[in-house]
Amino acid sequence: xxxxxxxxxxxxxxxxxxxxxxxxxxxxxxxxxxxxxxxxxxxxxxxxxxxxxxxxxxxxxxxxxxxxxxxxxxxxxxxxxxxxxxxxxxxxxxxxxxxxxxxxxxxxxxxxxxxxxxxxxxxxxxxxxxxxxxxxxxxxxxxxxxxxxxxxxxxxxxxxxxxxxxxxxxxxxxxxxxxxxxxxxxxxxxxxxxxxxxxxxxxxxxxxxxxxxxxxxxxxxx
Numbered sequence: 013x014x015x016x017x018x019x020x021x022x023x024x025x026x027x028x029x030x031x032x033x034x035x036x037x038x039x040x041x042x043x044x045x046x047x048x049x050x051x052x053x054x055x056x057x058x059x060x061x062x063x064x065x066x067x068x069x070x071x072x073x074x075x076x077x078x079x080x081x082x083x084x085x086x087x088x089x090x091x092x093x094x095x096x097x098x099x100x101x102x103x104x105x106x107x108x109x110x111x112x113x114x115x116x117x118x119x120x121x122x123x124x125x126x127x128x129x130x131x132x133x134x135x136x137x138x139x140x141x142x143x144x145x146x147x148x149x150x151x152x153x154x155x156x157x158x159x160x161x162x163x164x165x166x167x168x169x170x171x172x173x174x175x176x177x178x179x180x181x182x183x184x185x186x187x188x189x190x191x192x193x194x195x196x197x198x199x200x201x202x203x204x205x206x207x208x209x210x211x212x213x214x215x216x217x218x219x220x221x222x223x224x225x226x227x228x229x230x231x232x233x234x
Contacts (some may be wrong), residue, residue, distance in 0.1 A: 024186075025206065029213055032190040035103055035177070036170040039110030043118045043166045044110075048159070050192035052148045053120025055130050066123065072116035072142070077109075081179030084109050088180065101182040109176035121162035123157040157228045164228075168221045172214070 019074040047136060054066055086092050090107075099105040130152045135146040152159055174192035179189035191210045198207040 022206075024207060025209060028184060028189055028191055028210060031080050031103065031188075032171065032192070035106045036191060038107045038112055039170045040167040042107065042111040042161060043114035043170075044163050047166070048122055048152070048160070048185045049148075051119040051162075052126045052152060054123045055126035056134070056144045056148055056151070063222075069116050069119050069123070073120060075113055075116065077113060077173055077175035078179065080112050081109055081176035084112070084176070087222030100180060101188060102183060103181070103188060105180040106177040106188060109178050109180050110170040110173050113173060113176060114169045115124050117169055118162045118166045121165060122152075125158035125162070129155050138151075157231060161225050161228050163225070164221050164225050168218060168225075171217055171221075184213060209234060 040144060050069075054062060054069070084105065085100065087094045088105055089095055090100070099108065126148070130147075133151065133154065134147065137150060138144075140201075141151065172192065174190075174196060177188075178193050178196075181190070181191040181193070183189050191214050195207045195210050196213065197216070198210075200206070
C-alpha cells in the first residue's frame with residue numbers, strides 16, 4: 013500500500029497524467045474546430061452529396077483505432093507522403109490520431125442538434141432576415157448544451173484511446189507515454205501500483221465526463 017501512494021507522488025506518474033490530458037485536450041480542440049462548423053453546415057445547407065456525407069460521418073463513428081493508427085503511420089513514416097513533417101512517434105502524431113477519431117463524433121452530434129433546431133426555428137430566423145449562414149451562430153447558441161455535450165463526448169473518446177496512439181506514438185517513456193498506454197505496459201510488467209494509480213485517474217475522468225453529459229442531457233429536457 014505504501015508503494016502505491018509513493019507511486020502517485022512520483023514524477024513519472026505526474027508526467028504521464030499531464031501528457032495524457034494535454035494530448036487529449038488538444039485533440040478535442042481540433043475536433044471541435046473542425047466538427048462544429050461541419051456539423052452545423054450539414055444541418056443547415058442543402059447541396060449535392062449532402063446525404064452521402066452525413067452517412068459517411070456517422071459511419072466513421074465506428075472507426076477501428078488501430079486501423080486509424082496504421083493509416084497515419086503509413087502517412088507519417090519517413091518514406092510516406094507526410095514524412096517530411098517528422099511527426100511520427102511524437103505527441104503531435106498522437107494528437108492527430110485522436111483528432112481523427114473524435115472529429116466524426118463531434119460532427120455527428122452537432123449535426124443532429126442543429127438539424128432539430130433548424131426544423132423548429134429555421135423558418136422564423138429566415139423570416140427575420142437571417143441567411144442560412146447567419147442563422148448558424150443563433151442555432152448553436154440555442155443548442156449550446158448539446159454542443160457542449162458533443163465536445164465532452166469527443167474528449168471522452170480521446171482520453172480513453174490506446175490503439176491508435178500506441179501505433180503512432182510508440183509509448184516512449186517521458187515523451188509519448190499516456191495513461192492508457194502506460195497501463196497496458198505496466199500491467200504486463202507486473203508494476204501494478206503505477207497501473208492501478210493511472211487506472212483510478214482515468215476512471216475518475218471518464219466518470220466525470222459521463223456524469224456531466226448525463227446532467228446536461230437532463231437539463232436540456234427540462
